[in-house]
């Protein structure tokens with residue numbers, strides 16, 4: 001099949017965004033193994049490395065927890081507040 | 092016993108939590124079933140093959156009203172290479188495959204062996220059964236932490252904390268899924284290692300009922316489950332699945348986190364590699380993507396389960412690491428249901444005996460240990476290390492392709508006998524690969 005790019009795939013999924021972001025990546029060092037790992041494992045492309053920081057676009061988060069598991073303590077990540085965040089209609 | 096708001100607080104309305112709440116309510120206890128999603132299932136995702144025997148015994152109306160998609164009558168195991176597809180296709184009357192048109196017309200009155208489900212549709216049904224039994228469902232509420240007294244090995248769980256206030260309970264059932272934040276936050280479970288976790292990435296593709304039945308060779312109401320290894324994950328340790336829903340397909344990959352990081356690939360690239368794979372085009376062509384999601388899978392096997400009972404706390408389902416990935420089947424929902432039911436009975440016994448101390452709750456650990464769920468966890472205990480071997484991800488598929496090509500691709504050169512072909516294919520891999528895979532496979536299965 002013609003593969004829909006990531007932004008189109010995410011566009012098909014419903015999100016009810018929380019105004020308070022549930023991810024804090026400010027302690028990750030760009031270029032570090034942990035930063036590379038979170039970028040690699042995130043299926044939603046939430047993380048982006050700039051020369052000075054690792055940025056997280058929490059609004060696209062699918063809430064799997066893969067990033068937290070590979071960040072060796074360098075990430076603050078919680079589930080978003082109740083009723084907010086991703087809302088699967090199929091699952 | 093001290094003052095409480097409810098007898099038992101169950102956190103998480105997935106299959107584990109809803110099964111626990113159902114059983115606790117049936118036993119006459121006052122139960123709160125707390126779920127962070129706006130409705131049960133809205134945060135949950137699985138590949139979708141449920142083995143419903145235990146659930147159908149607990150919920151007798153399963154065959155009549157469970158919102159499953161199709162009954163699985165065809166299990167296909169595929170070695171996928173870039174240029175070839177080699178499959179083992181299994182159908183059997185024991186799977187409930189209809190024989191003839193009359194059989195196809197008859198609606199099943201007993202639960203099928205396996206069914207496909209979509210969690211956003213399925214989980215609300217099961218939570219509804221718990222509610223009917225008397226459990227109090229509280230959706231849209233995220234539990235921040237366990238309320239505890241004491242510390243270290245003297246820690247006692249006395250309730251849950253949500254929105255800054257404490258709901259006190261004689262016991263808490265942590266059914267909060269694979270991340271298991273509640274038990275970890277109270278220091279009662281270790282953080283899982285990346286090699287004990289896999290990330291599952293899934294797309295739901297709308298295709299229409301007729302095209303599904305044509306392409307997968309199944310009748311109305313019947314479905315197929317394809318397990319795919321090899322180039323499905325571009326050789327990264329893990330596998331792919333392709334399951335039929337009523338009018339859509341569930342297709343995705345499950346790859347181990349440590350292997351994914353080591354591979355230098357990204358998760359998004361790998362799912363794109365699968366969806367665009369020429370070997371799957373005949374199934375996926377023309378389908379429309381309607382949802383994209385991801386979720387972790389516990390892959391640590393029996394070794395990851397650890398302590399499931401503490402003073403005032405029972406840990407069930409994925410939160411306790413109860414998942415089996417044998418390479419051919421991925422099971423977690425049925426183990427979640429079994430552990431939830433077992434915990435429901437044990438916790439009801441403990442509360443009714445007025446003893447939810449560590450020794451009172453040890454009933455649950457003992458009952459889980461004696462359950463078929465743990466027996467299966469032990470049977471497949473070696474599978475995780477088997478899946479660490481590279482054989483299933485490259486060499487096997489390559490060898491199958493080599494043998495079948497030599498047998499079926501006629502290029503005018505004289506054919507060689509099959510035994511020579513097999514020997515030749517085997518030689519192209521180191522004997523260590525084969526011997527190692529064979530002995531690891533034997534021990535795992």
Ligand SMILES: Cc1cc2nc3c(=O)[nH]c(=O)nc-3n(C[C@H](O)[C@H](O)[C@H](O)COP(=O)(O)OP(=O)(O)OC[C@H]3O[C@@H](n4cnc5c(N)ncnc54)[C@H](O)[C@@H]3O)c2cc1C
Pocket residue numbers: 079102103104105106107108125126127128131132134135136137138139140141142232233234235266267268269290291292293343344345385386387388407408409410413414421422423424425427
């Ligand atoms: C890609 C993939 C494919 C899979 N395929 C299959 C398959 O084919 N067959 C199979 O049997 N299993 C499969 N599994 C495994 C299966 O999905 C799980 O084993 C099963 O869902 C576990 O059920 P559970 O109730 O323990 O946890 P979950 O289903 O994860 O439920 C946990 C619940 O707790 C809620 N929750 C979490 N934290 C909080 C909190 N702090 N406060 C309030 N609520 C909270 C969540 O919202 C959720 O509803 C698959 C998994 C994945 C990821």
Ligand code: SF4
Pocket residue numbers: 041042043044045046060061062063064065066067068385
């Ligand atoms: S939880 Fe999953 S989807 Fe969300 S940022 Fe982490 S890896 Fe990405």
